Amino acid sequence: MIEATLNEWKKWYAENRTEECRAIGKKREELDDDEVFIRLWNTQDGIPPEGGESFNAKAWKKPGSTPAPGLVIVTGKGEPPLILTNQKRREEAAEETEKWQKQKSKKASKAKESDSDQKKADEKAKKEPPTSRYLKKPYQWRCRDCGEEFDATKPKVHCKRNPRQRAEVSRDSTKWFNQFLEDVEWTYMPHREISTGLIGVIDDEEADALAKEAGESLEKILNGEEMTAPKYFDLYNERTRYLRVSDLKEHSKFKRVINRIVGWRKAKQKPVGKAPLGVIEIGHAFDEFLEETFENIQSDDWAKGERVRFDCEELGVSVGGTPDLNFKGVPVETKTLRVFPHEVPEDKNQKSIFKYKWKKNYSKQAALYLQGVDNEFMLLLLISRESGAFTVVPVNDEAMAGMEENWVVWAEKYEKQLDAYKKLIDEE
């Protein structure tokens, strides 16, 4: 393997070196599992395969904590590191080195120390925009049931439920949104361009006709809507009381949740103290934006999605989830992407990232929802956050088979944790 997403590399490391591993990037960086990396072979790794690149420099700036510029390192106790990079990170690193050298020569020629230190700090802030921010107390909440909004330092049960925590959309992201809304042209495109060969995509005239109808209807609706940037977005909180559809897709996620869920159920809900910035925040805010937009749709064909439940026999648990929308009785799930691969043909990473997301996330989520409804297929609405281009793909539950195999393995591996969770559910 030469090129793969970070998640795949972590799996590779777990299988070939040690399971207890972590990936380290820039200082305080939250790494995206979907980012695509190529591997570099250092002397310890031996001769790279054909097409692979060797690496003969220092991998660490600070051993074990800071990789050299442009690198992301997967590391585990007692095992050699796995050195990763990609084009984007290399370019960034080259740029930083250049700036740093310029600054050094400037500093040598003039300016007082304090002055240049300030400049250096400013430069640094420009180079590495922060990826999160601390939230001020009191925190902001919204009732999951009646929708009432309130401020509180600690979560207060409302309508007998734990409330949802929210954060204000940051100024930068609001700016991004306003620009997006000014430029956007919501454009429906038929799905074949991007869906050929993907798991679960069905080849059926009737389903295609419905997808097309949904897409064209939505194009009209979205372009006719008066839209404003969202003010708040829901903060993601991993702590849950019930296993969710989204916990059954990937082993790493399932493992984390099943190992902790009993503890979460016993502890009080804790507020989230930090909110994301940048792409992650825009992703969340975009979901909020679509939710608000869809709530205002006046049409007999479109409706809110209905909650679905299904019993996962292999794990012996029941899980629930809610697709975003419903078009003429068919559930619709929305996913936003930064861009579609064909919108940026020069960026080859986007193709593998899209394929990866489809396989690991979209197709599985659709398959899981389909277990809880009578439909043979559902629709996936995919939207580009850069351009507003979107497509609608009819998908069946082909991805189930692979997941069922996984669940059989997980059921055995996490028998104790599952039993403890089920016991608590039975006692409710």
Ligand SMILES: [Zn+2]
């Ligand atoms: Zn309420």
